[in-house]
Amino acid sequence: MKSKPLSRTLLTSAALLTLGAAPVHAATINWTDWTSVSAAASQVFGILTVGSSTVNVTYSGAYNTVQTSGGTNYWNPDAPYLSTTVENAPPASDIITLGQGGSKTITFSQAVVDPLIALVSWNGNTVDFGVPIEILSYGTGYWGYGTPILNNSGTGFYGNGEVHGVIKLPGTFTSITFNDTSEWWHGFTVGVIGLGSSNGVPEPASLALLGMGLAGLAGLRRRKA
Numbered sequence: 001m002k003s004k005p006l007s008r009t010l011l012t013s014a015a016l017l018t019l020g021a022a023p024v025h026a027a028t029i030n031w032t033d034w035t036s037v038s039a040a041a042s043q044v045f046g047i048l049t050v051g052s053s054t055v056n057v058t059y060s061g062a063y064n065t066v067q068t069s070g071g072t073n074y075w076n077p078d079a080p081y082l083s084t085t086v087e088n089a090p091p092a093s094d095i096i097t098l099g100q101g102g103s104k105t106i107t108f109s110q111a112v113v114d115p116l117i118a119l120v121s122w123n124g125n126t127v128d129f130g131v132p133i134e135i136l137s138y139g140t141g142y143w144g145y146g147t148p149i150l151n152n153s154g155t156g157f158y159g160n161g162e163v164h165g166v167i168k169l170p171g172t173f174t175s176i177t178f179n180d181t182s183e184w185w186h187g188f189t190v191g192v193i194g195l196g197s198s199n200g201v202p203e204p205a206s207l208a209l210l211g212m213g214l215a216g217l218a219g220l221r222r223r224k225a
Contacts, residue, residue: 026087029116031191032057034068034094044096048112050195055112057190061104064097064185074120074187080139080164081118090118090189101182107175111196115169115176120187122146122163127180128156131169138165159186172196 034046044066048055071093075081078089097120098104108115116136121143132154138147141164148157148165156178157167169176173196180186 026082026084027193028087029191029193031088031090031118032094032189034066034096034189036068037066046094046190048108048190048192050112050192053110053195055192055195056109058107059096059104060107062098062100062102064099066097067093067095069094074142075118076142077140080137080141081166083137083166085136085168085193086116086166086191090191095120095187095189097185097187098180099182099184101180103177103179105175105177106190108173111172111174112192113172113194113196114192115173116166116191116193117169117176118166118189118191119148120164122148122159122183122186123161124183125159125163125181125186126151126156127159127178129169129176129178130155131171133157134168134170136166136168138163140164159183 030048030050032046032048034044036045037043038045042060042062044059044063046057046059046068048057073093074095075090075093081089106115119138120141123143123146128151133150133156135148135150135157139145141162143164144162146159146161146163148163148167149160150157157163176190
């Protein structure tokens, strides 16, 4: 029987040690600050501030209304938006509301990891993102309660009642396109936990955790010698 290369064994063991040692905590989400609209082009513009980086966000498609500064806070109460992944609901009142079905696209000026979409009042809507999604949370929100029912392909859902909650699109994206039906008023905003890497190299925090795992293995080997 062939033995595994030592380097691969060490890396695998280090990863297991790292995962075992790291508790699961909800992350602080960076939600989009919607700043302006272009009615003629059916576009809404915003920014995501992630650490020291600024990501430009553009929504393209039909919309009903947009709140960029002030107005009703439809993200209150915040309970439907919180989970073991999401520590904070969307702030203030920024929101894009939709009133016409069809294709919509959200574009980021640089790659983002695991983008999140917070939902308000997706009542009776059928939506499909074309890629797998995860439903992170839902509950009683500004307009009441509803349940998102995942479709058979796992790429979208049907809103059974007044759905308020958060979905995640696992992976790295520079744009998101979805198709929804035409229930008159339903709203959303976009958030991220972090940014994507253009070269696939782990972020410094990940490298540090891997180093800690390897150091721990080295210590165990010395004690056994």
